[in-house]
Amino acid sequence: MSDSFDAIILGAGAAGLMCAARAGQLGKRVLVLEKAEKPGKKILISGGGRCNFTNIGAGPANYLSGNPHFAKSALARYTPRDFLALIESYDIAWHEKTLGQLFCDGSSKQIVEMLLEECAQSRKVGGDVEVRCNAEVTAVEHEDGRFAVMANGQIVTAPALVIATGGPSIPKMGATGFAYDLARQFGLKVVEPRPALVPLTLGGEELLFREISGVSAPVVASAGKASFPEAALFTHRGLSGPSILQISSYWKPGEEVGIDFLPQSSGDWLLDRKRETPRATLRSVLREALPDRLADILAEKLGIDTELGNASDKALRAAQERLKRWTFRPSGTEGFAKAEVTVGGISTAELSSKTMEAKKVPGLFAIGEAVDVTGWLGGYNFQWAWASGVAAGEAL
Template sequence: MNDSYDAIVLGAGAAGLMCAARAGQRGRRVLVLEKAEAPGKKILISGGGRCNFTNIGAGPANYLSANPHFAKSALARYTPRDFLELVESYDIAWHEKTLGQLFCDGSAKQVVAMLLEECAKGGVELRCGEGIASVAHDGDFTVTTQNGSYTAPALVIATGGPSIPKMGATGFAYDLARQFGLKVVEPRPALVPLTLGGEEVLFREISGVSAPVIATANKTSFAEAALFTHRGLSGPAILQVSSYWRPGDPVAVNFLPGRNPEWLLDGKRTHPRATLRSLLRDALPDRLADILAEKLGIPGELGNATDKALRAASERLGRWEFHPNGTEGFAKAEVTVGGISTAELSSKTMEAKRIPGLYVIGEAVDVTGWLGGYNFQWAWASAVAAGEAL
């Protein structure tokens, strides 16, 4: 069997389905190939099963890339409002959580069903359970699976990155890129918990404790919750800075954001018989307060402590440096930093500059969003850019 199409899309995730739907509705004959038995597996687990499908404030500043300007074109032409209009046209109820994050009221299954219906409107052919054996390029692209070969003048790589391998994620997109001579920016886990070793292992004793903090890595800061785990640090603030963290770097945590730097001196004046532990317990979860007080080493009443010691303690609480010894890897990473180099692609169409007809979209590209719906918005926007060009 050798069937011909106008375009073949590899991957039935968020980007692949969106691209196929847009191209199909423009009259193109589109085939989507997916190695999993069902489409949209990552969509289904996202947002705790409710799919954080976009962020209303998404813009280029919310993305990491070797070229920070690359994402501007696609994001400007397909905005969070555009996707929200599509969601509302399907009567999918939604709500906004913190920081502009939009979720389904019901289930992520509604988003997958919507994308499949959009594909159906465009006459898109979807084949699941088809692992790709080879891709050849001789004028047209020929994709061979265990079930046959398929040919098209256009091929879209939408197979994502290697994050969450238990969902079937691999580095297949990078293998294809190298086959076609496209540069790949070294992929690494992002939005991933950090691990602690050495003396910092003590913090594992408070596994399960979380607190609102400001976390900073490489001069980039996020004000959200941090969570101590049995392996190290997690929670939204830590996941966010993990994208900017590099091995050997510290991560600084402000445990008392908004506090006057002189607050301990004020406490000494107003409550001289109070202890550092008791003041910290007023501001933080008890177990976290206890371990921080112990490490700061100011025993007894504040009235007996020197101003210098209290200033030093306050300063450290405002910038407590952790030294992660690694991350929990792609297995626990929500996304991948790095990927197929944007220098190889048109920012308007997502087409490879040197290989006409080859497109790369979604997480496979070296564009990575913050936590909170930004990566879905890049999937939609890059997919529409390619779908409009096919």
């Protein structure tokens, strides 16, 4: 038994469903194959169940890629405002959190239901989108300008095939490196994938910080040239929290991570305090700005246990400098199991930035997280999914 379609999309996640809806509404007959038991599983768990569906400020500068210009075209043609207009056309209530992050007031289910309804709308214009779940793809072949996909023992064919199966982050959700295997099968280069937006682990002397597991504080975390001012969280394994997840995408094994524990302080603030309140201790001063347990452990590590008036200016200056850039050398990350997304993927050099089509294999497309384009934490990866999905959907 063989079915013929205009396009076959592998993966019913954010990018795959967006691509299917756009192609269907342009009159295409589309089949979406999803190996999970239901579509949009990652959407459903995102944002604590409320889906951080975009970031109002999303632009090319918020993405990591081997080619920093690649994402410009798709992001410019389908913007956060475009997705917001779609949300509002379905009367989905939303709110903005910090740093431009947009969430549903209700549930992530509303986003999945909206995307499925967008797919269903294609029938009004002569298109059709069929979503088949529990579809295990076992073989993909390409011959005479058509792709043949074997799924659950049945062969389906189409002149266009879209890889939208994401990366290997969150394997408990069924994520795998299938997209990369398929890309390599067709001769496309893959940028070595690694976990991103992931907690960092600490070892050695830094294990002392495990004693304050659960404590968080607003900091500026940095790795290489990247820095992010948000909260850091100490865990029983190392470091997490928004600022750490952000810089994890930039951090490379062996490198240091810098933490500014007092981003609001400047100049010789500690010497000023010495003159103002000479009987104060470093511990008590730090407790004014930081959680008590964190203040205590930092004061202990700095080794200043006398009153400020009895501490030398040199020692206080050294403490100031260290608190502005306290360095950790992570032993690693918590891996793909805890990573929200993947850095790396199908090389952008292989794809058209306008259509997401493979340059060497006409009819083959790659979108979303499968591609070497990775957004910051805060709705950016969803915006890339929508934008790249629309770009491919319009080109099918």
